[in-house]
Amino acid sequence: MTTTATTSTGPAIDKSLQHVYTEVLRRNPGEHEFHQAVEEVLTTLGPVVKRHPHYLAERVIERLCEPERQIIFRVPWTDDAGQVQINRGFRVEYSSVLGPFKGGLRFHPSVMLGTVKFLGFEQIFKNALTGLPIGGGKGGSDFDPKGRSDAEVMRFCQSFMTELYRHLGEYTDVPAGDIGVGGREIGYLFGQYKRITNRYEAGVLTGKGLAWGGSRARKEATGYGAVYFANEMARHAGLTLEGRDVVVSGSGNVAIYAIEKVTELGGRVVACSDSSGYVVDEGGIDLDLVKDIKEVRRERIGQYAKERRGGSARFVERGSIWDVPCEIALPCATQNELDEDAAHTLVGHGVDIVAEGANMPCTPGALRVFKEAGVLFGPGKAVNAGGVATSALEMQQNASRDSWTFDYTDNRLAAIMHNIHERVVTTAEDYGRPGDYVFGANASGFTAVADAMLAMGVI
Structure with a gap:
C-alpha cells in the first residue's frame, strides 16, 4: 500500500514526493498559486514514480519545479496626461526540452511572479499533451489595459517589448496572448520587436493578425x-x-x-x-x-x-x-x-x-x-490546450511561409483535441484509474517531458 502525506489543502502526496513539495514551499515563499499548481501535479505522480523509480533517482521532478530562467524587469511608460507610470514585467522560461518556450502574456493587476510561475508550470504539461514540439513558459505584467487609450496601451507594449525582445526568438521563446493581451496588444508588441531587430520574424509571436502572419482559427x-x-x-x-x-x-x-x-x-x-x-x-x-x-x-x-x-x-x-x-x-x-x-x-x-x-x-x-x-x-492543462496547439500551428505556417484555411486549421484543432483526450484516457486506464482525467493528463504530460529531460542528460 502506498504511503501518503497530506498537504495543508488536503490532497494526498505520496511520501516519496513530499520532500519535493516541502522544498518548493521553502524556496518559493508566498507564491500560493504556484504551490497549488505544483501540489496538484504531485498528488497524482505517486503511481508514476512507483512504476518508474528512475524519475526519482535522477531528480527529474525537482528539476521541473525550478524554471530554466526567470526574468523580471521594469516597464516605464508615459500616460496620456504626460505622467510617467511604472509597471513590472515578467517572463518565466520554464522548460525547453520539447521545443522553444511557448506560452502567453497576461496583462492584469493581479499578475506577480507566483502567478506567472503557476501558469508556466501548467504550460509545460499542457504543451506536452499536444504532441507538438513546444516547451513551456509564461509571462506578463501588472499593467491593466482596461480604461486605457489605444495610445497608452501602445506605449506600454513598446516599453515592455524593448526589454523582453532580447530573450525571444522563433527557436528560443515564442509568447502569445492571454488575459488582457489580444490582437491589439500583440500587434503593438510585434511592431516593436520588428522595429528593434530589423527582422520580420513572424514566428516570434503568435495570435497575430491574419494580414501579417496570423493563423485562421487562432482567436x-x-x-x-x-x-x-x-x-x-x-x-x-x-x-x-x-x-x-x-x-x-x-x-x-x-x-x-x-x-x-x-x-x-x-x-x-x-x-x-x-x-x-x-x-x-x-x-x-x-x-x-x-x-x-x-x-x-x-x-x-x-x-x-x-x-x-x-x-x-x-x-x-x-x-x-x-x-x-x-x-x-x-x-x-x-x-x-x-x-x-x-x-x-x-x-x-x-x-x-x-x-x-x-x-x-x-x-x-x-x-x-x-x-x-x-x-x-x-483539467485545464488538457481542456484548454487548443489555444497553444493552434499557436504551434501558426508557427508551422510562419516557418513554411504558408497560410491555411479556417476549416483546415479547425479540423487540425479538432483532431489534436481528440488525440489529447485519447492520450489522457489511455494513460489513466493503463494505471488502473479509468475516468480520472486529472491523473491521465498529469501522468501523460509529465512522462513526455521527463523522458526528454533524461535523454538530454543533466539539464
Whole structure:
C-alpha cells in the first residue's frame, strides 16, 4: 500500500514526493498559486514514480519545479496626461526540452511572479499533451489595459517589448496572448520587436493578425478546443452536449468562442459573466450581442441585460455564476474562480461535466467535491490546450511561409483535441484509474517531458 502525506489543502502526496513539495514551499515563499499548481501535479505522480523509480533517482521532478530562467524587469511608460507610470514585467522560461518556450502574456493587476510561475508550470504539461514540439513558459505584467487609450496601451507594449525582445526568438521563446493581451496588444508588441531587430520574424509571436502572419482559427481555438474536449468527455461517457444547459464563466476570448461552439453543437448556454457580475438568459445567450458589448465596445456584461430583446435576460451584480443551474459547466474566466461551495451548488443542481476552459479555475476543494460526486472533470492543462496547439500551428505556417484555411486549421484543432483526450484516457486506464482525467493528463504530460529531460542528460 502506498504511503501518503497530506498537504495543508488536503490532497494526498505520496511520501516519496513530499520532500519535493516541502522544498518548493521553502524556496518559493508566498507564491500560493504556484504551490497549488505544483501540489496538484504531485498528488497524482505517486503511481508514476512507483512504476518508474528512475524519475526519482535522477531528480527529474525537482528539476521541473525550478524554471530554466526567470526574468523580471521594469516597464516605464508615459500616460496620456504626460505622467510617467511604472509597471513590472515578467517572463518565466520554464522548460525547453520539447521545443522553444511557448506560452502567453497576461496583462492584469493581479499578475506577480507566483502567478506567472503557476501558469508556466501548467504550460509545460499542457504543451506536452499536444504532441507538438513546444516547451513551456509564461509571462506578463501588472499593467491593466482596461480604461486605457489605444495610445497608452501602445506605449506600454513598446516599453515592455524593448526589454523582453532580447530573450525571444522563433527557436528560443515564442509568447502569445492571454488575459488582457489580444490582437491589439500583440500587434503593438510585434511592431516593436520588428522595429528593434530589423527582422520580420513572424514566428516570434503568435495570435497575430491574419494580414501579417496570423493563423485562421487562432482567436477561436482555446474556446473551440475546450468544447471539443468536453464533447469527447461526453461521448466517452455515453452523454451528449446537444440539448443540454451550459454555463460558461467569463466573457473574454475563451468564453465567447466556447459559447459559439457549444451553440453550434446543439447546447444552450444560459449564463456568462465578467468581473462585475453575471447575466442569465434562459432563452440562450445572444452571442452577437455579447461580442458587440465585449469585443467592440469593451463594456461591462451588465449591458447585455439592458439591450437583450424580449427582456429574457437578467443581470446579477457581484454574484456567483455557479448558482445558475446547468448540466455542463465551463469555467473560462480565471484561476480559483470556482470554490468548494460553488462545486456543492453545481452538484446539487445536477451538473455532470465540468471542463476547465481557464487555467486552474477550480480550487482543490472543488475538485474533491466533483470527485466524490462522480462528476466528470476535465483539467485545464488538457481542456484548454487548443489555444497553444493552434499557436504551434501558426508557427508551422510562419516557418513554411504558408497560410491555411479556417476549416483546415479547425479540423487540425479538432483532431489534436481528440488525440489529447485519447492520450489522457489511455494513460489513466493503463494505471488502473479509468475516468480520472486529472491523473491521465498529469501522468501523460509529465512522462513526455521527463523522458526528454533524461535523454538530454543533466539539464
